[in-house]
Amino acid sequence: MLYLIAGLVLFLGVHSISIVNHGWRDATVQKLGAGAWRALYSLVSIAGLALIVYGFGRARENPVVLYVAPIWVRDTMIMVMALVFPMVFAAYFPGLISAVLKHPMLVGVKLWATLHLLVNGSLADVVLFGSVLAWAVVDRISLKRRPCVRSGPRRRGSGTTRSRSCSASPSTSRS
Numbered sequence: 001m002l003y004l005i006a007g008l009v010l011f012l013g014v015h016s017i018s019i020v021n022h023g024w025r026d027a028t029v030q031k032l033g034a035g036a037w038r039a040l041y042s043l044v045s046i047a048g049l050a051l052i053v054y055g056f057g058r059a060r061e062n063p064v065v066l067y068v069a070p071i072w073v074r075d076t077m078i079m080v081m082a083l084v085f086p087m088v089f090a091a092y093f094p095g096l097i098s099a100v101l102k103h104p105m106l107v108g109v110k111l112w113a114t115l116h117l118l119v120n121g122s123l124a125d126v127v128l129f130g131s132v133l134a135w136a137v138v139d140r141i142s143l144k145r146r147p148c149v150r151s152g153p154r155r156r157g158s159g160t161t162r163s164r165s166c167s168a169s170p171s172t173s174r175s
Helices: 002-014 022-032 034-061 071-081 084-090 096-101 104-119 123-143
Strands: none
Touching: 002 034, 002 123, 022 034, 034 123, 071 104, 084 096, 084 104, 096 104, 104 123
């Protein structure tokens, strides 16, 4: 379980830098350069993910069962999981899903984690999926408090210049 927790701390920790201190992140990117920042961010993420996979596998060898979901929950979860993938992909392609959900990747991650929590009741499952769900909720809340950052068009011809942290309302957006 220690490897799982260490992996979650690394992976979710590096993904929480903008949640905790967006200014520090921007200053560090300026100091290191975008390429070096991405490389460091990627290495820490990969190390965290590797520890999560290893720790989760080890924790499942001797599971501590907290609850057992009814069979109908598993069948329902499989059907609802089909909604997660379009949500995650919509984060990269402007369209109706992205416009309606505002942050479709976070919605997809929250749905994915919730569905897995409903079906899997071991301690390792609750730690893993509960942590990811909590992170996604905190990240979504933090997006409302982050400064609006304007960037170039997300895609050629898309016509949008808002990044994910800008409000859809023109009265609250900054130049």
